[in-house]
Amino acid sequence: MKDMFEYAPVIKSTKEFTATRNACKLCAPLGAAIAFKGIRGCVPIIHGGQGCATYIRRYLISHYKEPVDIASSNFSEEATIFGGAANCHQAIDNVISAYKPEVIAMSTTCLSETIGDDVKFYIKNYIEEKKDEEIPHFITAATPSYQGSHMDGFHEAVAATVKSLAKGGEKGDHINLFSGFVSTEDLRQLKQTMYDLATDFVLLPDYSETLDNPIWKTYKRIPEGGTPVQKIETAGSAAASIEFGTILNSGSLSGRVKNKNLTTSGGTYLEKEFGVKNYRMPMPIGVKLTDQFFEILTEVTGKEMPEVYEGQRGRLIDSYADGHKYIFGKKAVVYGEEDFVVAMTAFLDEVGIDVVLAATGGESGKLADEIKEYCPERGDKILAKNGWDYERIHEWCQENKPDIMVGNSKGYYIARELEIPIVRCGFPIHDRIGGQRIKHIGYAGTQELFDQIVNSIIEYKQDHSPVGYKYM
Known part of the structure; x- marks a missing residue:
């Protein structure tokens, strides 16, 4: 036995590697959950272990200071070995019974992705079994945490939503706004800008109310707010899309394909599938990038920047000098x-x-x-x-x-x-x-x-x- 160990070949790595000690990112299904909370009447389900959903709920509550309900398919050892189909269907039944949602959005975890669970197939079977019943809309996003970050998961969820719900049709004069991961107040600012321009729009996702509620007299299982399904369905007939972010979900989630430029975001999908022109730009922070945002709005709508924003711009530049x-x-x-x-x-x-x-x-x-x-x-x-x-x-x-x-x-x-x-x-x-x-x-x-x-x-x-x- 000693000789076997003594003469065993020693394999040395030629690449230096330092393990991650305190990651400057979070897990992909957490980002997906935030995006899904921006859809009206939506309950997210995390397909995997209970701990994943508990961690995400706790993390979001700490930032948003609001109750955040996120369901779990609650994998056991049996589901880990034999697959999570039964857990998936049971979780859906439980959520429908308890919440009566308009939308159920299911994202995957490391565990369910590692064993190869086919969530789309599970949901297809569920829909066939319930074909005589009224059931919610379904959205699925593949978000294993061993690939990508919470932002990859966020944008994967937005793209999955558009793929699941958007429809084509005669072009309208409304605009799709894919805001990226901004604050609830940022979302309210964007909506006010579109109101000031008197322009119809689809903002996706819109968690400005679902993750930042007013005080309630009674607890609401599903907070009011979010982008309605009916609005998302019109995204394929919009005059244009404006998408904040130039990197989006081009991390290792999209790295599953060799060419990372094949990333599909909500805006790129609508452009390819329905011919909705996509204007992609960084988040409009600062004078130059906010100017770019209003230039795009002017080009798309034919309307000039409202006077209130001219005043804001002037005061900002003055403060730069001060x-x-x-x-x-x-x-x-x-x-x-x-x-x-x-x-x-x-x-x-x-x-x-x-x-x-x-x-x-x-x-x-x-x-x-x-x-x-x-x-x-x-x-x-x-x-x-x-x-x-x-x-x-x-x-x-x-x-x-x-x-x-x-x-x-x-x-x-x-x-x-x-x-x-x-x-x-x-x-x-x-x-x-x-x-x-x-x-x-x-x-x-x-x-x-x-x-x-x-x-x-x-x-x-x-x-x-x-x-x-x-x-x-």
Whole structure:
């Protein structure tokens, strides 16, 4: 026995590898659940173990400060070995009985994907069995957490919704808005913009009410709000689509095909299937990108920017001039979802802050190229990193000493150790009230972000001043 071990060949890896220690991303079905909560009357089901749904519920409740019902097919050892068909059907029956939903949206987990469960086949069989009964609409999205991030799962869910529900037809004058993963207040801003333009629209997903409710007199199992199925059905006959995000779901979920450019988002699907022109752009943070958004709206609708937004734009530019002397040349670290990082980096670059590190746990490999495109003057000087975790960000910051961090609350421990300000935005915000209502986009959202960033830097300087001045 000793000889066998003594002469066994030793296999050495030629590639250095560091295990993820504190991932700068979340699981794919979590992102899918958020997207599905933006459909009216929808109950998401996580097809897999109970722990997955429990974790996602707890995580979303901490950010949105609202009750979030997400069902589970509750795999046991038996389902893991023999397949989850019975669990799938039982979960659907339970949800219909308890919630009476308009839509059931099922996303998969690592476990169900690993054993090869065919959820679409299970649901097809369920529909055939219940053909004489009134049943909800069904949507399915493949979202194994060992591939991609929560943003891949989010966009996979949006694409799956469009594929399941959108119909073609005679072209109308309404617009599809695929907002990407923004805050509930951002969604309300987008809707107000379309109302001000007097333009009909389909906003998908719309969780502005379902994940940010007013106070209730009695508990509602399914919160009011969300994009109605009837609206989603008209997406295939829209005049155009506007899609925020240039990376979207091009991580390893779409990496199941060798060519990552084959990513299918909601907008690209409608363009290919129904000829609905898709305008894709980064999240409109900052003057330049918000200008681009209104230019697209003008092109599509033939309507000029309403006067109220001209005023917002002018005040924002004026504040840029007012705050420039406090922030110019400050070194910032930006982190979070890929499309968030691209747009936020472009905004900070616009106002004169030097982004020295743009980091994400996303896996598309496109971050550096996108930042170079939207930060043309100094994009090649920005260290842009896909696949980083918080510990790598931590180590880099310890060595390079940035002046400020911009991102979600999971980076707080880094800022605390370095004794630098952190501007909380994006997702998740677990250590503040109102994280779900932080504005990011448009002139008004940019204004609030700009004021917060400038004031964070002023406050830091003030707190570390030997005299603690009261006047600037």
